[in-house]
Amino acid sequence: MEFSQLLFVISEALDRTELAALKFLSLEHVTVRKREDIEEPKAFFQALQEKGMIEVGDLFFLKELLYRINRIDLLASHLGSSREEMERELQVPGRARVSPxxxxxxxxxxxxxxxxxxxxxxxxxxxxxxxxxxxxxxxxxxxxxxxxxxxxxxxxxxxxxxxxxxxxxxxxxxxxxxxxxSFGEGEMLVTEGQGSSTGAPEDSAIWLASSVAPNSLGNYDQTSQLEVYKMTSRPRGVCLILNNHNFAKAREAVPELRKMKNRNGTDVDADALRKVFSNLHFTVEVYRDCTAEEIRKIVNNYRCMDHNNEDCFVCCILSHGKKGIIYGVDGQEVPIQELTTSFTGQNCQSLAGKPKVFFVQACQGDAYQKGVTVETDSGEQDHSLETDARFQLDCIPSEADFLLGMATLQDYVSYRSPSQGTWYIQSLCQHLENSCPRGEDILTILTAVNQEVSSKIDKQNAGKQMPQPSFTLRKKLIFPVN
CATH class of the missing domain: 1.10.533.10 (Death Domain, Fas)
Structure with missing residues (x-):
């Protein structure tokens, strides 16, 4: 049967109650305003086509919807599927498009x-x-x-x-x-070697969402398996890239930053990120050489956007930095915590319950000049390292569904090649490109990035780098390529 005729026949078999159910199950894909304008199944199917949710050769979402409302008769007679087949399909991680x-x-x-x-x-x-x-x-x-x-x-x-x-x-x-x-609830893990915790995130503890749900007795069922974040919208969401290269303004405006160099090689990183997240079906937006105030305005603009039809938000920050902050090209500081907390459920309701991912390529401590071929992403030089910083605990919100990937541990430098980009971003992009098609989740990928980057060495100074992810994710985060 021809595609449009098939949709017409199915729409004719649905009543108003079933249409209401279909619209409700599709709220993550069809906005409430659009939903209110739909009064018949044909218009609903048209809206799904406009969003790329159903199309010639890909009717899985339509099959899932009919299965969810128990119209197995339509599923069998018009789409060649069955209850058993759908049950098998929906067992595949990331396959379901209707959120649990x-x-x-x-x-x-x-x-x-x-x-x-x-x-x-x-x-x-x-x-x-x-x-x-x-x-x-x-x-x-x-x-x-x-x-x-x-x-x-x-x-x-x-x-x-x-x-x-x-x-x-x-x-x-x-x-x-x-x-x-257990959504939104978590168990507190104390970071080893940092003393006891009083329960607050700033008291040497990090909140990680529990991977298991309490049973009726209030205990944790250790055999439960993690769910997977829904990742089926097209586009998946926005990938915002803040790429700071030219720090001439900083050198002129801030005397103590007069030795801060331009970040040669950062465009290589930005291009790699643009390529990989475009292939993962994100809308990539790149902003270059932003002052601190411009960074705040850009982030606020994306905070105020309507993300209801998207499944995820990604922000990549490429700049000079020090403990807990990144620099604008004017040498002014922007706390990383200020950027991440802009996207909490309270501050950005359309991203509530959805993963918010931040990758930060910048030093998080004082660093000395590394010579010509290998540079550091620190704006300060010839200072001794501090030892009491806890930037990771301050930078990531205690709310659920955040992932913060830092290029380096607290207090330490990160490395950048003027011709090949940074160790961290290049490794991250390579592993995303290789591992996402295999269905690996982001924490597995970041572990591989840790292994690769930590094995590198700055031969001139015997320098090493260790990235560090921090997260409050409640489910597996997988970026499908299809």
Missing amino acids: FRYLLFQLSENITKDDMKCFKFLLGKELPKCKLSPETTMLDVFIEMEKKGILREDNLTVLKTICGKVDKSLLKKIEECGLN
């Missing part, structure tokens, strides 16, 4: 009776406007309004769990069975 969070809410709506829904609406009377809780409002509509109000997110199920516990404990049990009751 969205599917859980849909399943809850299917199990909520009319009486339960009345109770639900009554208990939300102080949270949502009365006009949004009318008798005509469906349970899916209620969930959408809860999300709009910010009281329901993938990493915040507190209100939902509380209400489900009051309305019907079997609903609460369903949430627990889906393993979503």
Whole structure:
């Protein structure tokens, strides 16, 4: 059957309730505003085509949607698939395009009776406007309004769990069975050798999201397997590259930075990053030679963007730096923490529950000049190294879903070849290019980067470099190439 005719036949077989379910399950791909304009299945399929979610030769998302709403008859008669085949397909990591969070809410709506829904609406009377809780409002509509109000997110199920516990404990049990009751929760790991922790991130501890969900007894099921972040949108998201090369302004404006050199070789890194993230289906945006204020404005612009239709955000920073900061080309400082915390769920709601990835190529300590062929990315020279810095604990937010990849450990220099780029970025791009097609997750890739970079040596000064990732990811982060 011809493609458009196939979609037409399937659309004719769907009723309004099923259309509402399909639109809800596709909210990560079709914006709420666009969704409200869709009143028939044909328009819904058109919207999915515009987003590249269904097309000739790739009908998997359509198959998944029909499977999710239990229209196995359409799945079998028009798309040549079956319940068993879809169950096998959806076991493949990263294959599902409907998020577990969205599917859980849909399943809850299917199990909520009319009486339960009345109770639900009554208990939300102080949270949502009365006009949004009318008798005509469906349970899916209620969930959408809860999300709009910010009281329901993938990493915040507190209100939902509380209400489900009051309305019907079997609903609460369903949430627990889906393993979503630990979203946003984590276990604290104390960094070895830095003393005991009082519970705050700045007190020598780093918050890492737990990879397992509590069972009904409140213990951790060690046999649980990590979920995979949804990574199916096209584009996947934005890859922002801040590439600082020319530091003449810094040398003129800040006397103590008069020996700061231009970062020859940084364009090699920027080109490598542009290539690899373009191939991973990101929209790559490159900004060159930015002052500190320009960096802040650019980051704020991307913080304010609508990322609802995207699955991820990546930011790569190439500059001079020192402990916990990067330099603008004017020599002014920008704390790395200021940049990362711009994208927390509170500051950028459209990225809540989605991975935020930062790669920083800059020194994180004082460094001396390394000669002609190998340079360091530090703006200061001939200073002794400090020993009490804890930049990693300050730079990454304690909130879930962040990954911060630093080119070097606290206090130390990182190396850059004027002709071949930096050790860290070049290794990172090479491993992403080689390992993403094999389905390896980002932490496995960064471990390989650590191994490669740490094996290099600056022969002139016997210098070494050790990158360091820090993260609060709750799931495996895999960048599919397809």
